[in-house]
C-alpha cells in the first residue's frame with residue numbers, strides 16, 4: 101500500500117463524501133488509529149520491544165513469564181486464527197448458519213484469556229472464541245451453536261465461562277452481579293491466589309452505548325466489585341464507526357464511573373496480557389473494577405452475513421494488516437531466540453491438524469432431536485409445554501404411520 | 506409504468522421513500538440504517554438521498570433509539586425507527602410501554618406520538634438465537650399501541666405509508682423470511698383498504714383460516730392443496746392485530762362455521778387465544794367445531810437446524826383444518 105493511501109486514511113478521508121445533503125450535525129473524521137499517546141504498548145508492529153504509554157508499570161508481568169509461556173501464547177494465537185478461518189470456510193460451504201470471525205483480535209483475546217485464573221469467571225459476547233479457547237471449552241461447542249445444532253450447551257461453572265450473549269451488553273450486568281456475589285462470598289482480598297476471584301465481562305465498542313453496559317459500570321463502581329470490563333474496540337459496530345457511537349475515547353469514560361480505565365494495544369499480546377493481569381490482580385485483591393479498552397481492528401466482515409465493502413474502504417483494512425498481532429509476535433520470538441524455525445513449523449502443522457479435525461467433526465455432526473425443543477424450558481415440568489411435547493410427538497408419529505401404511 | 510414488480514423489501518423501501526418525499530417531518534433512525542441501508546437493506550440509499558439529518562445511524566442502544574424518537578415526535582417529527590431484529594426490541598420495551606403507548610392518555614389527549622417502530626419478525630431464515638422471535642403479543646397487549654403486519658409487496662408499500670400517517674404509535678412487523686418474495690404493485694392506485702382492516706385473500710366455504718405476516722403465504726399454499734383435496738378454505742390476512750378487525754372474522758366464520766387460527770408465535774396467552782375467544786363469544790351458534798389453533802410450539806425458538814419442525818407449515822395447517830372439519 102502506498103503512503104498516500106495511508107495518509108488519506110489517516111487524514112480521515114473515509115468519513116467524507118457520502119451524502120449529497122449538508123448535515124446540520126457535526127461530523128467527525130476517522131483515524132489516525134494510532135491509539136494515541138496513552139495506549140500501552142510493549143511490542144510495536146515491527147516486533148520491537150517498546151515501552152509506550154506508561155507501559156513501564158506493566159512490563160514486570162512479562163518478565164515473570166517463562167519462554168514456554170511465551171511459546172504457548174504464540175501457539176494459542178496461531179491455533180485460534182486457524183480455527184476461525186476454518187469456521188469461516190465451513191460457513192461459506194454451507195456447513196454453518198453463521199460465523200462471527202475474530203480475525204485481527206487474536207492478541208486481545210489470548211493476552212486477556214491467559215491472564216485469567218481457573219477460579220475466575222468470564223462473561224463473553226459472541227466473538228470471544230479466543231477466550232473460550234483459553235478457558236478450555238471445546239471449540240466444537242461454538243461450532244454447534246453457529247451451525248444451528250445446539251444452544252450454548254456448556255455448563256459455565258465447569259469452564260468459568262458464561263454462555264455466549266448475543267443481545268448487546270446484557271452480559272455486562274450479569275458479570276457485575278456475579279462479581280457482587282464473589283464479594284459476598286469473601287473471595288476477594290484474602291491473599292490466597294487460589295481463592296481470590298475476579299470476573300471479566302466482554303463488550304465491543306458499539307456496546308458501550310447500551311444502557312446495560314453503563315448500568316454495569318455504575319453498579320460495579322458503587323460496589324467496588326471485583327470485575328474487569330474488557331472492551332475490544334475493533335473500530336466498527338457492523339457499519340457504524342466509533343464516531344457514530346461516542347465522542348470521547350472509551351478508556352477515558354471509566355473516570356466518570358469512578359474507576360481506572362486503560363487503553364492497551366489490542367494487537368500486542370504482551371501488552372494485553374500485562375494490562376489484563378494487572379487489572380485482574382487489582383480486582384482479586386479487593387481494589388475494585390477497572391475498564392480495559394483493547395484497541396484493535398475487525399479484519400473480517402462483521403459476520404459472514406455482512407458485506408463491509410458497503411461502508412469501509414479496503415485501504416483502512418490494508419493499513420491494519422501492517423499491525424498484524426501474530427506477525428509481530430513471531431518476529432520478536434524469533435529475534436529473541438525464544439522460538440526457532442522448527443517450533444513455528446510444528447505449530448503450523450498442529451494448526452492444520454486442528455482445522456482438519458474441526459472440519460471432520462462439523463460435517464459429521466448430527467442434527468438435534470425435535471423433542472429437544474421442549475427440554476429445559478423450565479426446571480420443573482410445565483403443563484402447557486408438556487402438552488405440546490405430547491401433541492408434537494403424536495403429530496410426528498402420524499407421518500411414521502403413513503410411511504408404514 | 507405504474508405497475509412494478511417488487512419484493513417486499515423493495516416495496517418497503519419505496520414506501521418509506523414516498524413517505525419521506527411527501528412529508529419533510531418523516532425521518533428514520535436505527536442501527537446501520539444509513540450508510541449500509543440496514544442489515545436487510547430496507548432503508549437502502551435513503552441516507553444518500555435525504556441526508557444524515559433525516560436518516561440517522563444511531564448509537565447501539567434501543568432504549569435510546571425509542572426514547573429519542575419519542576422526543577423528536579414531541580417536537581413535531583414523525584420518526585420511523587428500525588429495530589434490527591425482533592429479539593433486540595426489549596431494551597426499548599420500557600420506552601415503548603411506559604411512554605410511547607401512554608403519552609396520549611397521560612396527557613389527556615394533548616400529546617400525539619406518531620412513531621412507527623419497524624420490526625423484522627419471525628423465523629425461517631436459519632438464524633442464531635434472538636433473531637427469529639414473534640413477540641407481537643407483548644405489544645398487542647399494550648393499549649395505546651397499534652400493531653400491524655404486512656404480508657405481501659402491495660401491503661408493504663401502502664401499509665408503511667399509512668402507518669407513518671397514523672397519529673397513534675404503530676408497531677410495524679415485517680415478515681423477514683418473506684422479504685424477497687415478489688409481487689406486482691400499482692403505485693398509482695391508492696390502497697384498497699385502511700391500515701386496520703383485514704383482507705379476505707381467498708374466498709371459501711368450508712372453514713376460515715385466519716393468519717397474518719409470514720403465515721399468510723403458508724395458509725394460501727395450504728388452501729390450494731385443500732382445494733385439490735376437496736375442501737374450500739377462506740383465508741383471512743388479518744393485517745392488524747391491534748385493533749383486530751373482528752367484523753371480517755365473524756362474517757366469515759358465520760358463513761363457514763369453522764375457524765383455524767395460524768400464527769408463528771406460540772399459542773399460550775398469544776394472539777391466537779384472543780382471536781379464538783373473541784370469535785367464540787360472537788359466533789358460538791354458528792360454530793360447527795371448536796376454534797383450532799395451529800401455532801409455534803409452546804417452547805423457546807429452537808436451534809435453526811430444527812426450526813422447520815417448530816414453525817407451522819403447510820402440513821400442520823392442513824392437519825388443523827382436518828381437525829376442524831372432523832366435527
Ligand SMILES: Cc1ncc(C[n+]2csc(CCOP(=O)(O)OP(=O)(O)O)c2C)c(N)n1
Nearest residue numbers: 266267268304305306307336337338536593
Ligand atoms: C440489543 C442488540 N441490538 C442489536 C443487535 C445486533 N447487532 C449484533 S452485533 C452488533 C454490533 C456490535 O458492535 P460492537 O459492540 O462494536 O461489537 P463487535 O461486533 O464489533 O465485536 C449489532 C448492532 C444485537 N445483537 N443486540
Ligand SMILES: [Mg+2]
Nearest residue numbers: 304305336337
Ligand atoms: Mg466493534
